[in-house]
Amino acid sequence: MVYIGIDVGGTGIQMGVVDENGHIITKGGIVTRTDIPVEEQIKAMADCALETLEKSGYTLDDLQSVGIGIPGIAEPGTGMVPFCTNLGWVNVPLKETFQKYINKPLFIDNDATVAGLAESVAGVSAGTHSSVFLTLGTGVGAGIVINGKVWSGFHGVGSEVGHMILELDGEPCSCGNRGCLERYTSATAIIRMAREAVAKHPESMIMTLCEGDPAKINAKMVFDAAREGDEQGKKVFRRYARYLGQAIANVINFLDPEVVVLGGGVSKAGSFLLDAVREETPKYCVYKAMPISRIELAELGPDAGIIGAAMLGL
Amino acid sequence: MVYIGIDVGGTGIQMGVVDENGHIITKGGIVTRTDIPVEEQIKAMADCALETLEKSGYTLDDLQSVGIGIPGIAEPGTGMVPFCTNLGWVNVPLKETFQKYINKPLFIDNDATVAGLAESVAGVSAGTHSSVFLTLGTGVGAGIVINGKVWSGFHGVGSEVGHMILELDGEPCSCGNRGCLERYTSATAIIRMAREAVAKHPESMIMTLCEGDPAKINAKMVFDAAREGDEQGKKVFRRYARYLGQAIANVINFLDPEVVVLGGGVSKAGSFLLDAVREETPKYCVYKAMPISRIELAELGPDAGIIGAAMLGL
Numbered sequence: 001m002v003y004i005g006i007d008v009g010g011t012g013i014q015m016g017v018v019d020e021n022g023h024i025i026t027k028g029g030i031v032t033r034t035d036i037p038v039e040e041q042i043k044a045m046a047d048c049a050l051e052t053l054e055k056s057g058y059t060l061d062d063l064q065s066v067g068i069g070i071p072g073i074a075e076p077g078t079g080m081v082p083f084c085t086n087l088g089w090v091n092v093p094l095k096e097t098f099q100k101y102i103n104k105p106l107f108i109d110n111d112a113t114v115a116g117l118a119e120s121v122a123g124v125s126a127g128t129h130s131s132v133f134l135t136l137g138t139g140v141g142a143g144i145v146i147n148g149k150v151w152s153g154f155h156g157v158g159s160e161v162g163h164m165i166l167e168l169d170g171e172p173c174s175c176g177n178r179g180c181l182e183r184y185t186s187a188t189a190i191i192r193m194a195r196e197a198v199a200k201h202p203e204s205m206i207m208t209l210c211e212g213d214p215a216k217i218n219a220k221m222v223f224d225a226a227r228e229g230d231e232q233g234k235k236v237f238r239r240y241a242r243y244l245g246q247a248i249a250n251v252i253n254f255l256d257p258e259v260v261v262l263g264g265g266v267s268k269a270g271s272f273l274l275d276a277v278r279e280e281t282p283k284y285c286v287y288k289a290m291p292i293s294r295i296e297l298a299e300l301g302p303d304a305g306i307i308g309a310a311m312l313g314l
Numbered sequence: 315m316v317y318i319g320i321d322v323g324g325t326g327i328q329m330g331v332v333d334e335n336g337h338i339i340t341k342g343g344i345v346t347r348t349d350i351p352v353e354e355q356i357k358a359m360a361d362c363a364l365e366t367l368e369k370s371g372y373t374l375d376d377l378q379s380v381g382i383g384i385p386g387i388a389e390p391g392t393g394m395v396p397f398c399t400n401l402g403w404v405n406v407p408l409k410e411t412f413q414k415y416i417n418k419p420l421f422i423d424n425d426a427t428v429a430g431l432a433e434s435v436a437g438v439s440a441g442t443h444s445s446v447f448l449t450l451g452t453g454v455g456a457g458i459v460i461n462g463k464v465w466s467g468f469h470g471v472g473s474e475v476g477h478m479i480l481e482l483d484g485e486p487c488s489c490g491n492r493g494c495l496e497r498y499t500s501a502t503a504i505i506r507m508a509r510e511a512v513a514k515h516p517e518s519m520i521m522t523l524c525e526g527d528p529a530k531i532n533a534k535m536v537f538d539a540a541r542e543g544d545e546q547g548k549k550v551f552r553r554y555a556r557y558l559g560q561a562i563a564n565v566i567n568f569l570d571p572e573v574v575v576l577g578g579g580v581s582k583a584g585s586f587l588l589d590a591v592r593e594e595t596p597k598y599c600v601y602k603a604m605p606i607s608r609i610e611l612a613e614l615g616p617d618a619g620i621i622g623a624a625m626l627g628l
Contacts, residue, residue: 073601073604082601082603082604083601151460152570153569154444154572154607155606155607157566157601157604158566159570160567160600163600164564164568165480166480167482168480168481168498175600177597177600184482243482246482249479250478251568252471252472253471253475253478254473254474254478254569255458255465255472256467256468256470256471257468286471286491287387287471287474289396289397290471
């Protein structure tokens with residue numbers, strides 16, 4: 001049997017036929033369109049899924065299930081998508097609509113959750129008792145996997161680690177609250193801190209890397225400057241590593257998973273970031289003499305969304 | 315079959331013979347002693363357990379298991395207690411020692427976890443999909459129950475909600491970190507805020523209730539003053555309710571349990587507190603239009619520790 005996994009993103013919808021070990025057999029994809037009715041977008045997804053299945057050499061008889069990862073809220077129980085802001089979806093009956101075209105068991109979940117599941121089936125947290133996956137990008141998403149199963153909470157709104165308060169009355173967040181964890185631990189946070197730093201210290205290497213235009217600063221430039229020994233780069237990097245360590249310690253103090261997995265764009269900084277975060281995190285864990293969760297980098301990269309969505313049907 | 319539950323506290327050790335529905339058949343108890351070797355203390359616990367069992371009319375043949383709740387870290391897997399600060403226990407092989415006297419299956423866990431389990435078997439969260447129990451006392455402890463089972467994490471150090479950071483570089487905490495959630499949401503936090511308030515506003519009713527001695531202020535006095543319309547009492551109460559709402563929202567945004575249960579001394583404020591917290595919490599939950607966890611008051615009171623410890627063996 002094979003599984004189809006569909007990773008719905010703001011610009012593209014990637015999909016793949018996946019075996020039971022989480023290996024992608026064949027890939028496909030379409031462009032995300034917000035200028036057509038949702039129904040048509042879902043039909044286009046199903047059409048592409050059928051084509052990808054055909055290309056893989058398997059048939060509908062071989063297809064166990066379809067899984068879809070959504071960059072928004074997914075209700076696994078009902079198959080509804082109450083909100084998906086950057087696709088403009090509101091109360092979309094995704095499961096019901098998709099099954100008109102491919103009548104197989106359909107599973108949906110949040111994209112970060114799905115990526116976490118992928119890592120726990122075929123990646124760095126494979127075979128573990130429990131894991132929390134943090135995707136460090138423009139925002140911070142999370143996926144909780146307990147005993148091999150995704151935990152999305154009772155109402156499907158859990159694992160929103162990025163919007164836990166880390167600082168009372170802190171930085172304003174796009175969600176309307178203040179002091180959300182992602183305001184301190186996302187790529188956006190690195191960029192904000194770097195802009196503040198170069199405003200005061202225009203001699204920083206970060207200014208050279210962004211060609212004198214702070215609007216062009218990205219997380220990689222800051223990490224590159226830090227690696228090269230630039231004072232401002234190092235300061236922002238150390239501050240970021242401390243925030244991320246505090247955020248991870250919050251996850252550990254609450255849930256104590258076997259592994260915390262770091263994914264998303266920021267995690268591409270690799271061992272430079274990992275080493276710093278492994279040093280910071282234990283300082284904020286409540287029991288200093290007890291072992292804590294392993295902290296690891298995600299392994300699967302951009303395919304995690306496809307693999308994890310497929311594995312929802314395992 | 316019956317179960318023995320033992321609730322180890324800093325001043326007393328309460329225990330009971332409990333049926334499979336979480337009802338206490340017979341109770342017993344001894345004084346906690348830190349002036350004798352741990353082995354002797356554990357033997358005294360076992361002796362009292364045997365007496366209580368005899369009083370209940372049941373025999374060792376009827377006894378399914380013994381459960382012990384510890385005000386410190388318990389390793390459920392090994393039955394070890396790595397730390398229990400207020401008893402002075404360090405690396406105590408509790409299970410192994412206890413089983414010398416009563417050779418039955420023995421389960422141990424943290425006291426807040428155990429109280430949360432009790433509520434989920436015989437209290438307000440009975441029969442729910444998932445719950446997080448918060449004990450609001452001198453500190454803030456928590457118990458996570460998922461699908462009827464206690465979640466203590468991979469290393470047994472989870473559910474330390476009280477030591478999650480709620481404010482970066484915030485109030486110093488007894489654990490050595492700063493800004494821990496319990497610095498804002500415990501009875502101790504209410505007392506601290508009230509002392510600050512009366513220092514500036516000695517005309518407050520809180521001053522009358524504490525007989526002019528701020529060292530005597532407790533949470534009840536502050537709530538009583540607030541109920542009576544005292545300005546400072548209302549201010550501290552509102553500030554506390556907001557902090558607690560933010561803390562509960564953090565729990566919901568992360569884990570999205572079916573129910574959040576409030577226990578511990580502060581929860582005795584009843585519906586006065588509950589109503590305020592139910593109003594504050596949704597403001598800090600990320601998805602405003604989605605249903606959130608029910609917030610309820612604990613029902614079992616001081617017996618929760620005995621019942622929950624017993625139910626570890628279910």
